[in-house]
Every structure is written in structure tokens, then in C-alpha cells.
Amino acid sequence: GSFSSDEVIRKRLLIDGDGAGDDRRINLLVKSFIKWCNSGSQEEGYLQYQRMLSTLSQCEFSMGKTLLVYDMNLREMENYEKIYKDIENSIAAAHEKISECKKQILQAKRIRKNRQEYDALAKVIQHHPDRHETLKQLEALGKELQNLSHIKENVEDKLELRRKQFHVLLSTIHELQQTLENDEKLSEAEESQETQMEAEAKQ
Numbered sequence: 001g002s003f004s005s006d007e008v009i010r011k012r013l014l015i016d017g018d019g020a021g022d023d024r025r026i027n028l029l030v031k032s033f034i035k036w037c038n039s040g041s042q043e044e045g046y047l048q049y050q051r052m053l054s055t056l057s058q059c060e061f062s063m064g065k066t067l068l069v070y071d072m073n074l075r076e077m078e079n080y081e082k083i084y085k086d087i088e089n090s091i092a093a094a095h096e097k098i099s100e101c102k103k104q105i106l107q108a109k110r111i112r113k114n115r116q117e118y119d120a121l122a123k124v125i126q127h128h129p130d131r132h133e134t135l136k137q138l139e140a141l142g143k144e145l146q147n148l149s150h151i152k153e154n155v156e157d158k159l160e161l162r163r164k165q166f167h168v169l170l171s172t173i174h175e176l177q178q179t180l181e182n183d184e185k186l187s188e189a190e191e192s193q194e195t196q197m198e199a200e201a202k203q
Helices: 002-014 022-037 042-127 131-202
Strands: none
Touching (some): 022 042
16 A cells, blocks of 8 residues: 555656655655665565655756756846847837937928928019019109199199189179179169259249
């Protein structure tokens, strides 16, 4: 019964691949060593000796596997650190690229704004005549203004003449009216005198 129990334990240790059975292997090794020391026959001692060798081999294998896993973990950590640094460098490069893109966008906006202002100014300039044409128009307007000034002077002279003529006409009408009134008064006086003379003659 003890042999079967030991075999079961050994098989469990053999299929233990995660290193969690190291303590059980050591316990089994101590147990085998005690049995080997207390073995009554040579055959039993040889059997315990073989078990100890098997357990030692398993412990060495587990230790070697643990060292391999440890080395692999170290390499993975180094690889992760390298990847982390690469990611940090990529992030820094991305930030620089984003900053550069922002500068380019601002510059493009300024160029676009300047171009729009230039186009608007060009349209305004196109709607205005050139300097030579403007000078010709100013010269024509000056001549027209001078002509209008002469016309204004002539009209003012004629208006002044008409004002004087109207004043003379009013004076003449006033004198004529006075003459008519005087004639009317004279006629009335003469009629009154004739009437008085006729009355005296009848007496």
C-alpha cells in the first residue's frame, strides 16, 4: 500500500509543470531518504535509492525549468522596456508631428486669409478706373464746373437786370397811379365848381 501511495505521489509530481510541487518533491525526497536509512533489506534500500534519484532528477528538472522561465521573464521584461521606450518615443514624435501640423494649419490659414484679402482688394481695384482715366474725368469735370460757373454768372446778371427792370416798372406804376388819383381829384373839384356856378347863376 505504501508503494502504491508513493507511486501516485511520484506520478503527480511528474505531471506537475508549474513548479508548485517543489515542496512535495522535497518532502518525498526526505521521506525516501528516511525509508532508505531504515530499509531492512538490500532490495528495499535499492528501491528507495532509485526513488531518491528520480526525485532529485525531478527537482533538478524543475529548477532548470524555473531558471529558464526566469531568464525568459528577464528577456521579456527587457523587451517590454524596449517596447515601452519605443512607444514613448513614438508618442513624443507624434506630439511633435501634431505640433508641426498645427503650425502648418495656422500658416495655411494665414495664407488663405491673405489670399482672400488680396482677391477682395483686386476686385475693388478692378471696379475703379485707372489713374489716367481718373485724371481725364477730373479734367472734364473741371471744365464742366467752369462752364456751369459762367452760366451761373450770366443767370445772376440777367436776374439782377430783371430785378432792376421790375423795380422801374413798379415805380412807373406807382407814379401812374398817383397821376390817376390826382386827375380824379381834379375832375371832382372841377365838377363841384361847375355845380356851384350853375347854382349861383340860377339865383
